[in-house]
Amino acid sequence: MLSTLASAADPTPMAAPKPLIEVQDLKVHFFTRDGVVRAVDGVDYGVNPGETLGIVGESGSGKTVSSLAMLRLVPPPARTVGGRILFEGEDLLTRTPKQMAALRGRRIAMIFQNPATSLNPIYSIGAQLSEILVWHEKASRRQAEERVAELLNLVGITDPLTRLRQFPHELSGGMKQRVGIARALLCNPALVLADEPTTALDVTIQAQILELLADLQARFHMSMVLVTHDMGVVARMANRITVMYAGRVCETADAATIFSAPQHPYTRALLESMPRIDQSYSRGARQKLPTIAGRPPNLLNPPAGCRFHDRCPEAIADCRRILPVETAIAPGHTVSCIRRGSPGIAA
Amino acid sequence: MTPLLDVADLAVHFPVFRGPLRRKAGTVRAVDGVSLQVFRGETLALVGESGCGKSTLARAVLRLQEPSAGQLRFEGQDLLRLDRRAMKAARRRMRMVFQDPHASLNPRLRAGEIVGEAFDIHGCTRRERDAGVAELLTLVGLGPEHAARFPHEFSGGQRQRIGIARALALHPSLVVCDEPVSALDVSVQAQIVNLLMELQERLGLSYLFISHDLHLVEFIADRVAVMYLGRIVETAPIQSLYAAPLHPYTQALLAASPSIDPDRRHQHVVPDGEVPSPLSPPSGCAFHPRCPFAIANCRAEMPPLLTLAPGHDVRCWRAGEWAAAPQRAAIPVGS
Ligand SMILES: Nc1ncnc2c1ncn2[C@@H]1O[C@H](COP(=O)(O)OP(=O)(O)OP(=O)(O)O)[C@@H](O)[C@H]1O
Numbered sequence: 001m002l003s004t005l006a007s008a009a010d011p012t013p014m015a016a017p018k019p020l021i022e023v024q025d026l027k028v029h030f031f032t033r034d035g036v037v038r039a040v041d042g043v044d045y046g047v048n049p050g051e052t053l054g055i056v057g058e059s060g061s062g063k064t065v066s067s068l069a070m071l072r073l074v075p076p077p078a079r080t081v082g083g084r085i086l087f088e089g090e091d092l093l094t095r096t097p098k099q100m101a102a103l104r105g106r107r108i109a110m111i112f113q114n115p116a117t118s119l120n121p122i123y124s125i126g127a128q129l130s131e132i133l134v135w136h137e138k139a140s141r142r143q144a145e146e147r148v149a150e151l152l153n154l155v156g157i158t159d160p161l162t163r164l165r166q167f168p169h170e171l172s173g174g175m176k177q178r179v180g181i182a183r184a185l186l187c188n189p190a191l192v193l194a195d196e197p198t199t200a201l202d203v204t205i206q207a208q209i210l211e212l213l214a215d216l217q218a219r220f221h222m223s224m225v226l227v228t229h230d231m232g233v234v235a236r237m238a239n240r241i242t243v244m245y246a247g248r249v250c251e252t253a254d255a256a257t258i259f260s261a262p263q264h265p266y267t268r269a270l271l272e273s274m275p276r277i278d279q280s281y282s283r284g285a286r287q288k289l290p291t292i293a294g295r296p297p298n299l300l301n302p303p304a305g306c307r308f309h310d311r312c313p314e315a316i317a318d319c320r321r322i323l324p325v326e327t328a329i330a331p332g333h334t335v336s337c338i339r340r341g342s343p344g345i346a347a
Numbered sequence: 348m349t350p351l352l353d354v355a356d357l358a359v360h361f362p363v364f365r366g367p368l369r370r371k372a373g374t375v376r377a378v379d380g381v382s383l384q385v386f387r388g389e390t391l392a393l394v395g396e397s398g399c400g401k402s403t404l405a406r407a408v409l410r411l412q413e414p415s416a417g418q419l420r421f422e423g424q425d426l427l428r429l430d431r432r433a434m435k436a437a438r439r440r441m442r443m444v445f446q447d448p449h450a451s452l453n454p455r456l457r458a459g460e461i462v463g464e465a466f467d468i469h470g471c472t473r474r475e476r477d478a479g480v481a482e483l484l485t486l487v488g489l490g491p492e493h494a495a496r497f498p499h500e501f502s503g504g505q506r507q508r509i510g511i512a513r514a515l516a517l518h519p520s521l522v523v524c525d526e527p528v529s530a531l532d533v534s535v536q537a538q539i540v541n542l543l544m545e546l547q548e549r550l551g552l553s554y555l556f557i558s559h560d561l562h563l564v565e566f567i568a569d570r571v572a573v574m575y576l577g578r579i580v581e582t583a584p585i586q587s588l589y590a591a592p593l594h595p596y597t598q599a600l601l602a603a604s605p606s607i608d609p610d611r612r613h614q615h616v617v618p619d620g621e622v623p624s625p626l627s628p629p630s631g632c633a634f635h636p637r638c639p640f641a642i643a644n645c646r647a648e649m650p651p652l653l654t655l656a657p658g659h660d661v662r663c664w665r666a667g668e669w670a671a672a673p674q675r676a677a678i679p680v681g682s
């Protein structure tokens with residue numbers, strides 16, 4: 001009845017593989033009435049074949065916007081104003097809308113945060129999932145339905161033939177998210193983007209869905225980008241982790257390094273501010289949680305220099321002036337902080 | 348010691364209507380026979396998954412939701428016997444902090460008016476009110492100058508500070524916090540949790556602290572009550588709960604909650620099955636369809652809440668077995 005989830009967090013082998021997708025100096029800005037919101041402002045990360053990259057950061061740090069950019073789905077008034085997104089060697093930003101439509105849902109698929117709103121309420125589960133196969137793979141209705149039933153079964157939905165005829169509102173939240181996962185996997189994508197896939201779910205259901213995702217990912221050797229604000233979730237799932245702050249990347253490293261030897265001051269502060277069961281707070285001494293004073297900056301008018309400088313315990317005068325640029329401090333470990341040796345761009 | 352708040356056999360049932368004729372389709376037993384106590388100066392945490400009845404219980408304690416049955420005693424008074432006026436007076440001493448600082452503050456009122464509301468309701472003078480508001484805003488780490496601003500001019504964390512200041516007006520003894528940090532960012536959560544603990548020490552407050560985050564609860568609470576489908580399934584001092592959880596649901600919750608602790612990152616036990624609908628709860632022990640230890644009796648009869656160690660109550664037919672052998676491997680992995 002119970003099952004174990006082997007860790008996905010083993011470090012990747014050292015020989016750097018060629019990334020499946022590589023985001024380079026990506027810039028996505030929102031052109032609003034009040035001015036330009038620099039939501040994603042020079043972001044780099046890559047995902048290797050078969051690995052899970054966790055993207056963490058606080059609300060508004062640009063996690064969702066940068067992952068939508070990979071599908072060329074940034075919502076207006078946002079525009080991708082710079083950078084490259086190399087997928088299987090080609091820059092997605094130069095693809096035509098038609099080429100993108102053929103790619104989306106087939107080679108790159110997405111799992112959304114809210115399973116209730118990501119399914120269409122007026123079509124049955126079977127109709128909306130087989131539609132995708134008919135469109136992408138020119139499958140017949142019957143073939144499509146068979147494949148859909150097979151996938152529903154794979155994601156742990158019992159009695160798939162009955163479920164095919166049901167509508168989203170007839171399913172529980174966890175069940176809907178299973179359907180969302182089945183939909184993403186229909187065409188055997190090379191890359192799955194999962195934006196907070198379990199945030200809307202209960203703790204025990206969240207654990208089931210994470211286990212399912214890890215299992216499927218290993219089985220089909222997919223790459224996955226897992227966007228979340230929950231450090232516990234990435235700890236469970238990710239091979240490598242990218243930490244974002246205010247539209248920029250602070251640090252990227254394999255999961256073990258992020259947790260055991262984080263280098264960027266923001267990564268350190270974020271980890272310290274989380275209650276952990278291994279520090280026995282409850283044994284009488286009710287000490288305080290370390291906090292990060294202040295709050296993330298307004299991206300309409302981001303501070304000059306390092307965007308973390310007004311909250312950073314290690315800031316020096318130069319931090320107000322120099323925008324740090326990510327640099328490798330060890331194989332597979334990049335940091336953007338002038339006090340860790342990153343080069344910078346003077347304001 | 349008599350408890351500050353004594354809840355006994357409390358029930359809140361909602362009728363459910365269906366179809367075009369709005370026929371009564373059943374009853375949701377959102378809270379079904381809950382007993383718990385909060386002592387002076389302590390924090391009792393109430394944990395459980397969404398829909399298990401935590402918020403309904405909180406609202407019933409303040410009689411913002413009328414209980415269907417049970418007893419409520421607060422500071423020695425029988426709350427369910429109070430008329431509207433007396434209940435209003437009692438609510439000076441028991442206040443609430445809500446989950447969503449965006450939704451719980453009236454967008455048309457200034458921070459000063461929001462925090463000062465209680466002074467107005469309870470007939471204080473203008474001067475008393477203004478002095479009180481300034482003091483409260485300072486107490487929660489804002490300043491008197493913030494009184495003139497509207498909620499949208501504050502961040503989420505600042506809004507929650509206003510919600511806390513509002514709750515502290517007129518010196519309550521009990522503050523019911525319903526997921527006070529769930530809607531906030533991680534770094535801001537820590538700021539608010541520290542504030543709540545500091546205020547508790549300074550003002551001698553008692554908290555009923557509702558949360559679904561077991562890591563947070565271990566940090567802030569003295570005792571924990573675990574709720575499943577409208578009922579308390581385990582109550583324990585914090586040390587015993589984390590060291591030796593006795594109810595299979597508590598064990599599942601602990602195993603399922605994502606942890607960043609290096610030792611706990613690698614192996615996980617995931618309970619099967621969906622959270623059942625409270626409209627048609629399972630027979631017997633409500634956890635039996637998901638419980639790896641269920642026996643025939645679990646389907647037939649609901650277990651009583653039994654005291655297995657001082658202050659440690661459990662509602663499980665088999666908890667006596669675990670309590671007798673505390674070194675049992677927590678849950679047989681992969682069985
Ligand atoms: N429609 C919009 N107009 C202007 N700014 C926007 C708009 N949508 C998003 N932004 C801004 O873009 C930035 C990045 O947003 P994004 O949704 O990527 O954050 P996120 O990291 O996914 O946060 P969360 O954890 O809350 O999901 C934020 O500063 C946000 O305020």
Ligand SMILES: Nc1ncnc2c1ncn2[C@@H]1O[C@H](COP(=O)(O)OP(=O)(O)O)[C@@H](O)[C@H]1O
Pocket residue numbers: 361362375376377395396397398399400401402403404625
């Ligand atoms: N006004 C209401 N009418 C009918 N059912 C309700 C009402 N309020 C809550 N419920 C039901 O009662 C149960 C407990 O809800 P709630 O106390 O909000 O849970 P929690 O706070 O633990 O998430 C849920 O099943 C919910 O749907």
Ligand code: SF4
Pocket residue numbers: 264265266306307308309310312313314315316319324336337338339340
């Ligand atoms: S560059 Fe300066 S302000 Fe930014 S993280 Fe490093 S030390 Fe802190």
Ligand code: SF4
Pocket residue numbers: 594595596632633634635636638639640641642645650662663664665666
């Ligand atoms: S009473 Fe039975 S079903 Fe319920 S928790 Fe205990 S062992 Fe499991």
Ligand SMILES: [Mg+2]
Pocket residue numbers: 063064065195
């Ligand atoms: Mg997002």
Ligand SMILES: [Mg+2]
Pocket residue numbers: 398401402403
């Ligand atoms: Mg609630």
